[in-house]
Amino acid sequence: MFFTTLSKASLALLVASMILVLTQKAEAHSYADCIDWRFKDPKNPSWSDKNGACFGYARRFPLKAKLFAKLDSDDPNRHYQQSHKNPDPDHSLACSDGKQGEEPGADETMGKPISAAYTGTDKRGRKVGPQTVSKPGGQLCVRWPAKNHAVPDEKNQPVTIALSEVNPTKDPTQLQFLSNIITNLNYKNCSDTKLNTDIWPCGGCFKLPTTLKPGNFVMQWRWKLNSNEWYTSCADIDVRAK
Structure with missing residues (x-):
């Protein structure tokens, strides 16, 4: 009954809008937003900007470029999806060069x-974030945006953290x-799960191995969305003697 009251133009606009919403949700992909997140109140941890701050970032991460969780639509987009070939993601480029990969x-x-x-600054003249020191x-504590993939009906694929x-x-x-x-x-x-599922702030904390020697280490954040579909972010950790 509802659709019969719409003009052809209105119906076409409605369908186009629905397709756009579904496409945006399907194409929302995550990345490491912060490598060294620190809570204002560690006893009541929250990943929202009002409850903490970032002290270390992935490489060439633009500060204040867009609102939280919106860098997947940046130019270039922040998320890097490894190639499905060569012959599989386990043999793909580990850290994006801005040229290779499915995205x-x-x-x-x-x-x-x-x-x-x-x-x-980055290639667009935007100030980039500092390196993590530990x-x-x-x-x-590493933070990332949910990008619609932390909802109950989606499989919970873990984030892996690896070091060089x-x-x-x-x-x-x-x-x-x-x-x-x-x-x-x-x-x-x-x-903050009362917000839009695209912009839920998420994260996890871990401790670096106690056996690390002072120096630079490359850290990789890696997450699997679907079969053979992996996303990575890379950062350098400046490990200093205690």
């Missing part, structure tokens, strides 16, 4: 020097990262 994403290659990925055994050896001269391969996964985090560990 190339932003450039997260290693800076030369390391600090170059955390100082100055210590052996130090706690890091100390002071690498180039980014590890994906297989090298897979050989040194230090923790798995609950993707659906979100707060």
Whole structure:
């Protein structure tokens, strides 16, 4: 009865709007928004901007470029989906070069020097976030946007956190990262769930190994959405002696 009262133009507009909404939800993909998130009140942790702050970011992460959770529509988009070929994601480029992959994403290659990925501006002239500084055994809390994938009817795919050896001269391969996964985090560990499911802030905390030597380590955040569909973010951790 409702549709019979609509004109053809109105019906076409309604259908187009519904398709757009469904497409936006289907194409919403996550990424590491913060590598060193610190809660204002650790006894009542929340991942929202009003309840904490970020002290370390992924490589060339633009500060204040867009609202939280909206960098998947940035130019270039922040999320990097590894290639389905070569011959599978376990052999794909571990950190985005902005060119390869099913969805190339932003450039997260290693800076030369390391600090170059955390100082100055990105290619669009936007100030980038600082590098994470920690210590052996130090706690890091990583934040990411839910992007509609933390709802009850979706499978909870864990986030894996992996580290390189100390002071690498180039980014590890994906297989090298897979050989040194230090923790798995609950993707659906979100707060502020009364908001739109696209922008739920989520995250997890872990401790770096106590055996780490002082130096630079490459950290990879990796998350599986669907079969053979992996997303990664890369950051450098400056580990200093206690």
